[in-house]
Amino acid sequence: MKAAKSQTMLPVAGTDMLLPVTELTGEKKGETITLSAGVHSREYAGVQALTELAQELDPRQVRGTIRLLHCCNYEGFLRRSADVVPQDGKNLNREFPGDPGGTPAQRLAAFLEQEFIERTDYLVDFHSGGFCESLTPHLYFHGTAAPEVRAVSRRMAELTTVPYLVESSAENGFYSWAGQRGVPAILLERGGCGLVEPGAIEGHKRDALRLLRGLGFLEDGEPVSSAAHQVITTAFYVDAPESGCWYPAKAAGDFIREGEMLGEIRNLFGKVLCRVTAKASGVILYQTASLGIEKGASLVAYGKL
Ligand SMILES: [Zn+2]
Incomplete structure (x- = not known):
């Protein structure tokens, strides 16, 4: 051929x-x-x-x-x-x-x-x-x-x-x-x-x-x-618990420790609605980059290392 x-x-x-x-x-x-x-x-x-x-x-x-x-x-x-x-x-x-x-x-x-x-x-x-x-x-x-x-x-x-x-x-x-x-x-x-x-x-x-x-x-x-x-065998995929403004504390690729804050969602008047913390030590695989976020949308994902 x-x-x-x-x-x-x-x-x-x-x-x-x-x-x-x-x-x-x-x-x-x-x-x-x-x-x-x-x-x-x-x-x-x-x-x-x-x-x-x-x-x-x-x-x-x-x-x-x-x-x-x-x-x-x-x-x-x-x-x-x-x-x-x-x-x-x-x-x-x-x-x-x-x-x-x-x-x-x-x-x-x-x-x-x-x-x-x-x-x-x-x-x-x-x-x-x-x-x-x-x-x-x-x-x-x-x-x-x-x-x-x-x-x-x-x-x-x-x-x-x-x-x-x-x-x-x-x-x-x-x-x-x-x-x-x-x-x-x-x-x-x-x-x-x-x-x-x-x-x-x-x-x-x-x-x-x-x-x-x-x-x-x-x-x-x-x-x-x-x-x-x-190799990552355990990953966490977190959806937004509230609608509002997303303020990440970390960047994609950053290493994180268990219990550390990954970011918070505030309303447009500045009131903190929720904080997202790491359930395990690992690395941020991806996260939302927009300011606005709707409840239930994909927010941040991290892998356990
Ligand atoms: Zn894709």
């Missing part, structure tokens, strides 16, 4: 949505890996990293097949929607396994499962902090998939350069559903706040290349040496 690169706008069955996809096929037969981004509309580092890789990767150096899914929620990306599929207001990452007869986001999830999860040996999903969220680079690997799937996910995680590897129990996201379907997968997080950050883009690209080399898809002679990581 001749080495080839194809680029298409793939129609999503049963919707008017399109998916931008680049596929690289090498002369040598091998496995398939899918790199995806843009599940959330305003998380740009992964979208730009894959867009650059699609132009730079040479299919003559590829073994097997590399599929780049540039932007899963492409309509949301164009419309700058608040991290949901604009046609139905749903968060794509909560809609797996999807439904081919359901709402647009559910049809998109079903299509992603059928066309990508079912046709790949590995999945790497690139994210950033949300539109009003700052974070420190980290990743999630499967905690609940079958042991052999979990072991390969963990090996994939070890190939990256993010400092924190978080074991996740989620099951209904793109990468986590892949794990439930027997496909080893990880979710990488860099950057946030809806910004286009060169450092985050470079970091995602660097890890994409390390995974492609380390898993044998890219034969360009560059060795992959292992990086240092800390």
